[in-house]
Amino acid sequence: MVPESPKPLLDVRDLGVAFDSEGGAVHAVNGVSYTLKEGETLGIVGESGSGKSVHVLAMLGLIPRPPGRITGGQVLFAGRDLLRLPERDLRKVRGGQIGFVFQDPMSSLNPGMTVAAQIIEPLRIHLGLDGRAARARARDLLDLVRIPNAGARLDQYPHEFSGGQRQRVMIAIGLSCRPKLLIADEATTALDVTVQAEIIGLVQELKREIGMAIIWITHDLGVVAGIADTVQVMYAGRILERGPVDDLFRDPRSAYTLGLLRSLPDLSRGRAGRRRLHQIEGAPPDMRHPPPGDPFAARNAYATSRCLTEAPPLAQAPGAAPGHLVAAWYDLPARLAAEEAAR
Amino acid sequence: MTKAAIAPPGIALPAAEPALRAEPSPIREFWTRLKARRTAMVGLVIVVALILMAIFADGIAPYDPIATDWGAIRSPPSWAHPFGTDEVGHDVLSRIVFGARASLGAGLTSVALAVALGLPFGLLAGYAGGMVDLAIMRLTDALLAIPFLILAIALAAFLGPSLTNAMVAIGLSATSTFVRLTRAQVQAVAAEEFVEAARAVGNPPWRIAIRHIVPNIVPAILVQATLTIAAAIIAEASLSFLGLGQQPPEPSWGSMLNVAKNFLEQAPWMAIWPGASIFLAVLAFNLLGDGLRDALDPRQRT
Numbered sequence: 048m049v050p051e052s053p054k055p056l057l058d059v060r061d062l063g064v065a066f067d068s069e070g071g072a073v074h075a076v077n078g079v080s081y082t083l084k085e086g087e088t089l090g091i092v093g094e095s096g097s098g099k100s101v102h103v104l105a106m107l108g109l110i111p112r113p114p115g116r117i118t119g120g121q122v123l124f125a126g127r128d129l130l131r132l133p134e135r136d137l138r139k140v141r142g143g144q145i146g147f148v149f150q151d152p153m154s155s156l157n158p159g160m161t162v163a164a165q166i167i168e169p170l171r172i173h174l175g176l177d178g179r180a181a182r183a184r185a186r187d188l189l190d191l192v193r194i195p196n197a198g199a200r201l202d203q204y205p206h207e208f209s210g211g212q213r214q215r216v217m218i219a220i221g222l223s224c225r226p227k228l229l230i231a232d233e234a235t236t237a238l239d240v241t242v243q244a245e246i247i248g249l250v251q252e253l254k255r256e257i258g259m260a261i262i263w264i265t266h267d268l269g270v271v272a273g274i275a276d277t278v279q280v281m282y283a284g285r286i287l288e289r290g291p292v293d294d295l296f297r298d299p300r301s302a303y304t305l306g307l308l309r310s311l312p313d314l315s316r317g318r319a320g321r322r323r324l325h326q327i328e329g330a331p332p333d334m335r336h337p338p339p340g341d342p343f344a345a346r347n348a349y350a351t352s353r354c355l356t357e358a359p360p361l362a363q364a365p366g367a368a369p370g371h372l373v374a375a376w377y378d379l380p381a382r383l384a385a386e387e388a389a390r
Numbered sequence: 391m392t393k394a395a396i397a398p399p400g401i402a403l404p405a406a407e408p409a410l411r412a413e414p415s416p417i418r419e420f421w422t423r424l425k426a427r428r429t430a431m432v433g434l435v436i437v438v439a440l441i442l443m444a445i446f447a448d449g450i451a452p453y454d455p456i457a458t459d460w461g462a463i464r465s466p467p468s469w470a471h472p473f474g475t476d477e478v479g480h481d482v483l484s485r486i487v488f489g490a491r492a493s494l495g496a497g498l499t500s501v502a503l504a505v506a507l508g509l510p511f512g513l514l515a516g517y518a519g520g521m522v523d524l525a526i527m528r529l530t531d532a533l534l535a536i537p538f539l540i541l542a543i544a545l546a547a548f549l550g551p552s553l554t555n556a557m558v559a560i561g562l563s564a565t566s567t568f569v570r571l572t573r574a575q576v577q578a579v580a581a582e583e584f585v586e587a588a589r590a591v592g593n594p595p596w597r598i599a600i601r602h603i604v605p606n607i608v609p610a611i612l613v614q615a616t617l618t619i620a621a622a623i624i625a626e627a628s629l630s631f632l633g634l635g636q637q638p639p640e641p642s643w644g645s646m647l648n649v650a651k652n653f654l655e656q657a658p659w660m661a662i663w664p665g666a667s668i669f670l671a672v673l674a675f676n677l678l679g680d681g682l683r684d685a686l687d688p689r690q691r692t
Contacts, residue, residue: 112548143592147590149583149586155587158584168588217587220587
């Protein structure tokens, strides 16, 4: 049913975002470019301040301006540049064509409104539904996200729902207008591990049913492995590596990705796997004065002198699967092999 | 099927149980908490009683409050005049009953005016920010620099002595407090994630302000309004005492005190009853306000 279109659903080109502060502008996002196909699930990982959340919020005009501002770039969504869309039109995209799920289900629902009223809100704004039709649709949506006894729960308030159920409600709101893209910003971070697993399972089922594209922002590599087709690693407002999920985890090409993967505890080996967890030395750069070269160079044992002076472009990693891109001047597999040989 | 196996029962299954009982709406929950506070209920009962007294003054008062009885000048409390009479033979009880109209009317009307002006300006300042915020807040700061009662007296004197003008003067003087409170509350609520979520579903700014922010600041405004009513009652009494409020012969607790001050030794009942009435009304609104504050305190929610 989806026509074979050469154009991607989302085409981010050289997006830059800065926040003005008293100590100077903080360059939160620096020249981020990527594309997302229809129905694709993109996992974006990175630590706090890597720009992973800010850049998606900026795309939809959801960062406070001032102090935030877009320093450049284009965000083409279904052929239109969101950054140049008037606020009125952008509002139709938000919640209509792009659904959002936020991090903390405890605080992202209005405590004073019933769940029904909150689900109906986007239905009214984008689909013009009202009254009984909207209510019926809200009920269907609660059913869709597997909340039992949906009809009886519509008129309840958020505090009567558990954390996992609230996140299901948020997902129902995000999907209410059948968006082409669902953006989940740390959507499982605030939840218990078992509930996380349920929510991820639910999103995967819904994706099979509805077929929307997903951008899943998280700092949890395990979650990404479970949900994404493509992974994108961000650091200091840049994409350091991007590729198909299996390929990227098996064959990381950025020292930062490698560091993240090594920081994970190895549970499969039980007690034998117990060791002091790997730690990436140093701290992210001060984004008021971003380093001229590779932003990770200062913390990178494999960095070359070129890394310090010149920012590497994001390009196909030699010898890796097609579409596996890396921004690095150094050749990580070669360096690792040399290290292994020396030992 | 694996879901039920993975999840602890507390997470996967609670849906059926809470759905069966009646949903406690936030208002009902608030009422339950307020009822648990005895002092607040005492305040509420007195407030309701005073309001009923003011509304049904015609039926309650034994005499016409402005009818003079030259046969009973400054007569002490008796069966005919339970609260005594004043220097021109007005029945003090009747004047207390009718005086509630002036006091409560002034308290409620002036605070209603203060909220009606303060809420929109505070909302505008807190939500729009920038130059609008700066302009509104500097004006508010200037007004706040003048003590409440002094400002009310100055405005009342400027507008001319009458009860209506006194209400307007008190209302305008109390407005700046509500602007500040509203602005602070709006800024706090606007930073909540659910407001961002509301933007993310495509709500226009005005709808976010009305539907998502205002309902969440009502509790704070309500508490402040109740406490301000108490202050406004005192202000009305003060203005009437100074001759800037209710004009004789119409009764008001403040103007009754004004007259009574000349006869404190000969006819203390002329001062005691209006004084006690002001005290009781102010106490009641303060008790109610404190109770509301506790009952609406989000930190005590479970």
